[in-house]
Amino acid sequence: MAQTVGRPRTWEAWREEFPVFTHKVYYNTCSLGALSRRVAEAVQKYLQQWDESGAAAWYGPWLGEIEAARASFARIIGATPEEVAIFPSVTSALTAVSSAFDYRERPKVVLSEREFPTTVYQWSLKTRQGVALEMLRTSDPLTVPLEQYERAVDDRTRLVVASHVYFTSGAIQDIASLAGIAHRRGAHLLVDAYQSIGQLPIDVHAAEVDFLIAGGLKWLLGGPGIAYLYARREVAQHLRPDDAGWFAHRNQFGFDVHRFEYADGARRFEGGTPSVAAVYAGRAGLDIVEEIGVRRLRERQMELAEHLVEEARSRGLSPRVPARLTDLAGIVTIPREDPKAVVAALAERNIVVDSRPGLVRLSPYFYNTPDDGARAIRALLELEKRGIR
Helix, strand or coil: CCCCCCCCCCHHHHHCCCHHHHCCEECECCCCCCCCHHHHHHHHHHHHHHHHHHHHHHHCHHHHHHHHHHHHHHHHHCCCHHHEEEECCHHHHHHHHHCCCCCCCCCEEEEECCCCHHHHHHHHHHHHHCCEEEEECCCCCCCCCHHHHHHHCCCCEEEEEEECECCCCCEECCHHHHHHHHHHCCCEEEEECCCCECCECCCHHHHCCCEEEEECCCCCCCCCCCEEEEECHHHHCCCCCCCCCHHHECCHHHCCCCCCCECCHHHHHCCCCCCHHHHHHHHHHHHHHHHHCHHHHHHHHHHHHHHHHHHHHHCCCCCECCCCHHHECCCEEEECCCHHHHHHHHHHCCEECEEECCEEEEECCCCCCHHHHHHHHHHHHHHHHCCCC
């Protein structure tokens, strides 16, 4: 469907770009973004270049595509390209950041039990190297109150690590306030934004975060194999990560084995050769997000989430959401006794959702419709009548 000049492309037209909707209700972007024709075509382009040019593709389109992806992600978060590093996974990005600090004088890392396990593992394993991990526990099922961070962060704290959107609840954390809490004590803030970038507007400079990680897997529509690290320029320039590879060298194609010079900016955190196929897919996904615009995506997200919550409540279900839906991202959770059984039964009905302990996660994005949500809720109730809940 052609786009009318001067007008944004309709949501119906965007939906046509994602073939999965011809045969399924795909309602699981918080686990994996739906595959678009644009991303599939980008990967095919990479394969064609590999076939036609072989290794020469590196010095032509491939390095250029890496830099284009870097610049696109930087624009989305309000950074400069020099503040963005590219990785194959968030885990590798976290490892690079965690290796850059001397924890002897400031050994404390503050994070919460609401974080994704990889984030916690990164620093809990460093307790063997002297890191003092403080895990915040909270009775709030959705978020972690800022007051808990205020009490925990002190002059011994090196890092505060927190999610922008919590993966089990969809609740949004106030990362600008967290940055203020960390900086008043001389600590740095690292934000796990895997569940937020692409659906929530953010300006990392205005929020004054020091590090931010995200990936292409979910809301950036680029699939697995690509992740991004933002490192604030004035912070990055003083750090010397131990976990780095040849892409972190100032002159990587000099192949100098006798002298290592860190690249300027965030590139000093990079590792080895990136997955170029993932870069092509990631760049194509970023293009979609940029073309639509994150603010417009957020408006659409709120429309769909509000409709979904209202539909669930009107049918007697109890979605676990904040009192203000403006504090919610694109994850709506509904408590279930056997979430895995519910997810499997929904899949048999061509409705794709996901589960976490005690919860079914419903995850609308711009390519969904209000009817997708209504269909998912009706199916949940039908399963409940059959004893699957």
